[in-house]
Amino acid sequence: MAGLAPTYGRGAMTNAWTDIRNANLILSMGGNSAEAHPVGFRWVVEAKEKNNAKLISIDPRFTRTGAVADYHASIRTGTDIVFLGGLINFLLTTDQINHEYVKAYTDVAIIVKEDFDFHDGLFSGYKQDDVRTYDKSSWSYEFDESGMVKEDPTLQHPRCVYQLMRKHYSRYTIEMVESVCGMPRDQVQKVWDMIAETAAEDKTMTILYALGWTQHSVGAQMIRTGAMVQLLLGNIGQLGGGVNALRGHSNIQGLTDLGLLSNLFPGYIRMPSHEEQSFDKYIEARAKQPLRPEQVSYWKYFKRFHVSLMKAWFGDAATAENDWCYDWIPKLTEPLYDVLHTIERMKNGEMTGYLAQGFNFLASFPNKHKSIEALSKLKYLVVMDPLDIETTEFWKNHGEFNDVDSSKIQTEVFRLPTTCFAEENGSIVNSCRWLQWHWRAAPPPGESRPDVAIMAGIFHRLQGMYRDEGGVFPDPIFNLTWPYSNPEDPNPEELAQEYNGRALADLPSADGKTITHKKGDLLDDFGYLTDDGRTACGCWIFSGCWTRGGNMMDRRDNSDPYNVGITLGWAWAWPLNRRILYNRASARPDGTSWAPEKRLIWWNGERWAGADIPDFPWTSPPSAGAGPFILNQEGVAHFFGGSMMAEGPFPEHYEPFESPLDYNPLHPNNPAARNNPAARVFVNDRAQFGTSKEFPYAATTYRITEHFHFWTTHARLNAIMQPEKFVEIGEDLANELGIKAGDTVKVTSKRGFIRAIAVVTKRIHKLQVEGRTVHQIGIPIHWGFKGVARKGFLTNTLTPVVGDANTQTPEFKSFLVNVEKA
Amino acid sequence: MTPSSTEKGILRYSTFSRLNHWVIAITFVCLVLSGLAFFHPFFFDLTALFGGPTMTRILHPFIGVVMAVCFLVMAIRFFKVNLFKRHDIEWMKHIGDVLSNRDELAPPIGINNPGQKLVYWLMVMSVPLLLITGIVIWRPYFADNFPREWLRVSSLVHAYIAFVAIVTLIIHVYSAIWVKGSFRAMTQGRVSRAWAKHHHRLWYDEIVEQERQEKAGNGSRTGAVNEHHMPTKGTS
Amino acid sequence: MRGDQINLQNIVARSATTEPSPHVREGGVEKVAKLIDVSRCIGCKACQVACSEWNDLRDEIGHCDGSYNNPADLSPETFQLMRFNEYVNEDGNLEWLIRKDNCMHCAEPGCLKACPAPGAIVQYANGIVDFNSEHCIGCGYCVSGCPFNIPRISKKDQKAYKCTLCSDRVYHGLEPACAKSCPTGAIMFGTKEDMTEHALMRVGQLNDRGYANAGLYDPPGVGGTHVMYVLQHADKPEIYSNLPRDPQISPLVDLWKGITKPIMSAMIGLTALAGFAHYVMKGPKEEPEETPDEDIRREARKEDRL
Numbered sequence A: 001m002a003g004l005a006p007t008y009g010r011g012a013m014t015n016a017w018t019d020i021r022n023a024n025l026i027l028s029m030g031g032n033s034a035e036a037h038p039v040g041f042r043w044v045v046e047a048k049e050k051n052n053a054k055l056i057s058i059d060p061r062f063t064r065t066g067a068v069a070d071y072h073a074s075i076r077t078g079t080d081i082v083f084l085g086g087l088i089n090f091l092l093t094t095d096q097i098n099h100e101y102v103k104a105y106t107d108v109a110i111i112v113k114e115d116f117d118f119h120d121g122l123f124s125g126y127k128q129d130d131v132r133t134y135d136k137s138s139w140s141y142e143f144d145e146s147g148m149v150k151e152d153p154t155l156q157h158p159r160c161v162y163q164l165m166r167k168h169y170s171r172y173t174i175e176m177v178e179s180v181c182g183m184p185r186d187q188v189q190k191v192w193d194m195i196a197e198t199a200a201e202d203k204t205m206t207i208l209y210a211l212g213w214t215q216h217s218v219g220a221q222m223i224r225t226g227a228m229v230q231l232l233l234g235n236i237g238q239l240g241g242g243v244n245a246l247r248g249h250s251n252i253q254g255l256t257d258l259g260l261l262s263n264l265f266p267g268y269i270r271m272p273s274h275e276e277q278s279f280d281k282y283i284e285a286r287a288k289q290p291l292r293p294e295q296v297s298y299w300k301y302f303k304r305f306h307v308s309l310m311k312a313w314f315g316d317a318a319t320a321e322n323d324w325c326y327d328w329i330p331k332l333t334e335p336l337y338d339v340l341h342t343i344e345r346m347k348n349g350e351m352t353g354y355l356a357q358g359f360n361f362l363a364s365f366p367n368k369h370k371s372i373e374a375l376s377k378l379k380y381l382v383v384m385d386p387l388d389i390e391t392t393e394f395w396k397n398h399g400e401f402n403d404v405d406s407s408k409i410q411t412e413v414f415r416l417p418t419t420c421f422a423e424e425n426g427s428i429v430n431s432c433r434w435l436q437w438h439w440r441a442a443p444p445p446g447e448s449r450p451d452v453a454i455m456a457g458i459f460h461r462l463q464g465m466y467r468d469e470g471g472v473f474p475d476p477i478f479n480l481t482w483p484y485s486n487p488e489d490p491n492p493e494e495l496a497q498e499y500n501g502r503a504l505a506d507l508p509s510a511d512g513k514t515i516t517h518k519k520g521d522l523l524d525d526f527g528y529l530t531d532d533g534r535t536a537c538g539c540w541i542f543s544g545c546w547t548r549g550g551n552m553m554d555r556r557d558n559s560d561p562y563n564v565g566i567t568l569g570w571a572w573a574w575p576l577n578r579r580i581l582y583n584r585a586s587a588r589p590d591g592t593s594w595a596p597e598k599r600l601i602w603w604n605g606e607r608w609a610g611a612d613i614p615d616f617p618w619t620s621p622p623s624a625g626a627g628p629f630i631l632n633q634e635g636v637a638h639f640f641g642g643s644m645m646a647e648g649p650f651p652e653h654y655e656p657f658e659s660p661l662d663y664n665p666l667h668p669n670n671p672a673a674r675n676n677p678a679a680r681v682f683v684n685d686r687a688q689f690g691t692s693k694e695f696p697y698a699a700t701t702y703r704i705t706e707h708f709h710f711w712t713t714h715a716r717l718n719a720i721m722q723p724e725k726f727v728e729i730g731e732d733l734a735n736e737l738g739i740k741a742g743d744t745v746k747v748t749s750k751r752g753f754i755r756a757i758a759v760v761t762k763r764i765h766k767l768q769v770e771g772r773t774v775h776q777i778g779i780p781i782h783w784g785f786k787g788v789a790r791k792g793f794l795t796n797t798l799t800p801v802v803g804d805a806n807t808q809t810p811e812f813k814s815f816l817v818n819v820e821k822a
Numbered sequence B: 001m002t003p004s005s006t007e008k009g010i011l012r013y014s015t016f017s018r019l020n021h022w023v024i025a026i027t028f029v030c031l032v033l034s035g036l037a038f039f040h041p042f043f044f045d046l047t048a049l050f051g052g053p054t055m056t057r058i059l060h061p062f063i064g065v066v067m068a069v070c071f072l073v074m075a076i077r078f079f080k081v082n083l084f085k086r087h088d089i090e091w092m093k094h095i096g097d098v099l100s101n102r103d104e105l106a107p108p109i110g111i112n113n114p115g116q117k118l119v120y121w122l123m124v125m126s127v128p129l130l131l132i133t134g135i136v137i138w139r140p141y142f143a144d145n146f147p148r149e150w151l152r153v154s155s156l157v158h159a160y161i162a163f164v165a166i167v168t169l170i171i172h173v174y175s176a177i178w179v180k181g182s183f184r185a186m187t188q189g190r191v192s193r194a195w196a197k198h199h200h201r202l203w204y205d206e207i208v209e210q211e212r213q214e215k216a217g218n219g220s221r222t223g224a225v226n227e228h229h230m231p232t233k234g235t236s
Numbered sequence C: 001m002r003g004d005q006i007n008l009q010n011i012v013a014r015s016a017t018t019e020p021s022p023h024v025r026e027g028g029v030e031k032v033a034k035l036i037d038v039s040r041c042i043g044c045k046a047c048q049v050a051c052s053e054w055n056d057l058r059d060e061i062g063h064c065d066g067s068y069n070n071p072a073d074l075s076p077e078t079f080q081l082m083r084f085n086e087y088v089n090e091d092g093n094l095e096w097l098i099r100k101d102n103c104m105h106c107a108e109p110g111c112l113k114a115c116p117a118p119g120a121i122v123q124y125a126n127g128i129v130d131f132n133s134e135h136c137i138g139c140g141y142c143v144s145g146c147p148f149n150i151p152r153i154s155k156k157d158q159k160a161y162k163c164t165l166c167s168d169r170v171y172h173g174l175e176p177a178c179a180k181s182c183p184t185g186a187i188m189f190g191t192k193e194d195m196t197e198h199a200l201m202r203v204g205q206l207n208d209r210g211y212a213n214a215g216l217y218d219p220p221g222v223g224g225t226h227v228m229y230v231l232q233h234a235d236k237p238e239i240y241s242n243l244p245r246d247p248q249i250s251p252l253v254d255l256w257k258g259i260t261k262p263i264m265s266a267m268i269g270l271t272a273l274a275g276f277a278h279y280v281m282k283g284p285k286e287e288p289e290e291t292p293d294e295d296i297r298r299e300a301r302k303e304d305r306l
Helices: A017-022 A042-050 A064-068 A080-093 A099-105 A161-169 A174-181 A185-199 A219-232 A252-257 A279-286 A298-317 A323-328 A339-347 A368-376 A451-469 A475-479 A492-500 A716-721 A731-737 B015-039 B041-050 B053-077 B086-093 B095-099 B114-136 B148-178 B183-187 B193-199 B201-216 C046-054 C110-114 C141-145 C167-171 C177-181 C192-208 C251-257 C260-282 C294-305
Strands: A025-029 A054-059 A071-074 A126-128 A132-134 A205-209 A243-245 A353-357 A380-385 A412-417 A426-429 A434-438 A515-517 A601-603 A608-610 A697-702 A726-730 A744-749 A752-761 A767-769 A772-774 A776-780 A815-821 C011-014 C032-037 C081-088 C094-101 C121-124 C129-131 C187-191 C215-217 C227-231
Touching: A017 A042, A017 A205, A025 A042, A025 A185, A042 A054, A042 A064, A054 A064, A054 A185, A064 C094, A071 A185, A080 A161, A080 A174, A080 A185, A080 A219, A099 A219, A174 A185, A174 A767, A205 A219, A219 A243, A252 A426, A279 A298, A279 A323, A298 A323, A298 A475, A323 A475, A339 A368, A426 A492, A451 A475, A716 C046, A726 A731, A726 A744, A731 A752, A731 A815, A776 A815, B015 B041, B015 B053, B015 B148, B015 B183, B015 C260, B041 B053, B041 C260, B053 B114, B086 B095, B086 B114, B114 B148, B148 B183, B148 C141, B148 C251, B148 C260, B193 B201, C032 C192, C046 C081, C046 C177, C110 C121, C110 C129, C110 C141, C110 C251, C141 C251, C177 C187, C187 C192, C192 C215, C192 C227, C251 C260
Parallel strands: A025 A054, A025 A205, A054 A071, A205 A243, A353 A380, A380 A412, A697 A776, A726 A752, C032 C227
Antiparallel strands: A126 A132, A426 A434, A601 A608, A697 A815, A726 A776, A744 A752, A744 A815, A767 A772, C011 C121, C032 C187, C081 C094, C121 C129, C215 C227
């Protein structure tokens, strides 16, 4: 997601599951869509059958997606930027791009600052002290006197984005791709040719990716490279186009939407850093103004979203005089308080207690031994989960699966059983941003309670303790609004309405003649939010989900009047029920459609009309020249990422932190450019990286269809379908090592070992990389020492502690192991 | 030998042989009845005799094993007396006379006539085949260990051989009914001297010769000499 | 809700039954078929789980045998499973062929032919072949009869089990559980006519996409089946985890269960009758006199011969 927002403006799947059927070509890369998203994959199959679409699968392994793909090519894990960078080079040098689209809807013409530079793998501003840092001041545009960016529509200026991009990717030749990715040249060319065809105005490609891109130290940049390819081909905002981030958890989109990331408030409101003590400066830095004339730059209304959120949280206590309680909200001293950072602090004895809610801490994070060490330092651990998960028994010896000395661990563990989604009402946000309401199907078993009730209980207990015993800085605790009918168990309907937002005073219409909302009314959408405290809204992007017209999320009308897979009456999608983001780009600059079969929205002379809700000002005519990427200050999409990405404005390939190559083939003589220079690595974790001498094989982890993470090994039917932990080994390597299918093998990394059954397969084959042979090992993440399936080792015993430089998502997809017959 | 006869006759089958025979006979009939039930739907209601269809399926193979074991004993004991001799061929040429009760025209024969020997050899062939094929298709104990093609062959062979065995049995039983005086041999063990002399002249001559020698040599083993497994001399 | 409990007039064929079954519904009930489009299947096993859920089956939690096939084989508690085969085609390209293996519901079912228990295996007017456990005696003859190696005998109750094509659901107008659960629409259910038509459309599409030998698997050797496959390589069904090329009821089974049995039954009866006739015609061999004059008797019999 961190790759999409800097490119298009929003970090979300651009299109809809149901829209995949409109594609002419589907690129499944950085994900195994059939395996991990079998239900949504229906639309891929529909595209193949109804639209004669082709499916390309690019993966280290031949997967279930490969089984139904028209073309599969194996790639060395962690090298996707080379493949896609090569593709960008190929599209540019062979001129297979959608010119009109690229010129009108992207930043190619914008001129970049003179001191911006890229040399031997590093961008300008690089400093190597104890910690490697970038000064990003040069990663910016040139501005004119009025504060607008300078542009060269002829694209001839040597520092226009187009020329810089061309130069940057000229190094990504097909020879380089073949050598780095381990993909034979004819295969590379075949895939590139298929993709290039979708530069045609009547053809679209969609990209389906998931954790296969996200979980790398350069994950966000992989996504961005894919996003750039789609811009060149003119496939964003289009039917059957887009970059579709397939979400693994059914509600993980909801997680980020509601601000469960440590640096975000609900609705992607970036929290202040400790350096931002001034409210006005905090707003100014986020209320981004247009950088080109006539552009929307929707974040310019940031103050409305923030003030309405504060009104939702603190009610009457939030006033203009106290800067809407700005001093009460936490300020970050770190860019992110991500889990890797948290585990490091925990391990260093900087934390006393921990609430693990909604994840299996021990199983889910890299280097299990470090996790155990960290958890062992706690005084108490609270686990809120519907299942009896491994985390609650991190202290217990489960033989070689969890070989700990319980007598040395003093952490007190509390289990708070929670309900499952099917045991409560609520909404789930799917990958394509649909909020779908669901109803309780069964009563929760035993003493389990909804997470909300548990959190409410903790809140009331805390509030009582502050009241009775006093404490430092009680204001936010005392003034938090709690207007729920049952304060001990706020119901999901009330919460949904709180997210939607209400008028706190009568709201007049724009002309002042009528009242649009009376005091207390639910808001129709976020267009009515104000920055003066007259509205409250718990998550501005969700505004419109529960209006005066009722619950929009429980609608189940799947009629599709234009027969393009857009069902506006089914559930509700943020923002404003739009199904395909940036859909203004589905029309040419003049407002007509690119091709009859790709008609999505168009200018009908008075307003934008069509199958979808326009992601654009409805009445802004094409002649006004506003761009389709309304969240971006420039109104266009970014090839040049500016300072939004940690490692540079253009994606560059860096090797995984554990790689079979001990140099970056693109910069063989610059050790500083071997791995992501912006990645954060803790000192002790760096010592835990292995080398290709000790651990010769590239390993990657993944999920399989039969299981969902570590949950379904608690479900008998899933356990029957895949009962026992296995690893996948190619026939070439298995023959070399004398391993037969069904043998038990020991897989070792610098951080530990696991044992598992060997699945020996033709679906993984050796690759020729930089003149040597590279074998890859596949390790599913499922199985643990709890549940009804056969007991097994946790895969994360093996994985390294290093994350993506932007999101800190761990590099689960590329690391080194050794394999031997156990 | 009429029932009123006071002559004690000649011992043809020992007590053990007779008991063994009847165990085989009873189990064989049970096997026929239970087997026929699965042979063709026409006979399915025979399963009622064995406690229902499933119980019939369960019992049949166990009965079969009992039969086969007893039969093995019998087959060993009766092996030598059922070897074909040259005079058997001559006798066979007169089968029409035998069937038409003109026994006097048939040449003399030993302790068993070729018809009886044929029954013996048919059973010696059939029972092991039935046993082996039966084990292959025996559920739940063995069938899962064999490939399906083996099951098919075994089922087929079992059915066909059973047919042969049943026909043989009918002939065997009918012969006992037809040849008066023989049934008694298998119930009481003894036959009349006249019956022996009439139907098995060579055997009878041996008995007479033996009795003569016994008289001369103080006689010993009187009881055993008539038993079936006593070697018979060929008529060369 | 199967077997005799469903309206008995739907049963058009019955195992071990010599008299005709009711046939009045044959014209009115349309034949059904399940179409498995292998080219659309991703092997997710949702159908396997749905099957277990609908039929209340819970197999053992087994072991990984070094492949994706799990459970490793069909069992009394696993009516269907996905079989995965890694096949390298003529061009040297790998194909991962995934086939849902389950009862094919033959129009001429070998199991029904082999079964000795009346009514233990029935065929409904809609074509579904179903096992009626109440009448099953556990002999396993269906195992021998099946050309597709489908029925399994339970170790717990010694009865035969296999896919019912959700005859209970179908009877009430629902599709089989597997078809209901399939996320990609690879499993379809409808009338055999419609499914055949759809399959041929798909075959045409596959031909256009370069699968010159794509085809419909509806083997005539068993009279066609009510479970059919669309195969990318219909010329080589065996590459789909040994799908039989030309399945037929084994000639051995035909010999075993065919016309020979009534003939043999009759011969058994005739043998007995022949004995009786012989007795009537020729009479018994009477017990010989105690002191017969053998010479006189011999002469007398010579005269008899004339």
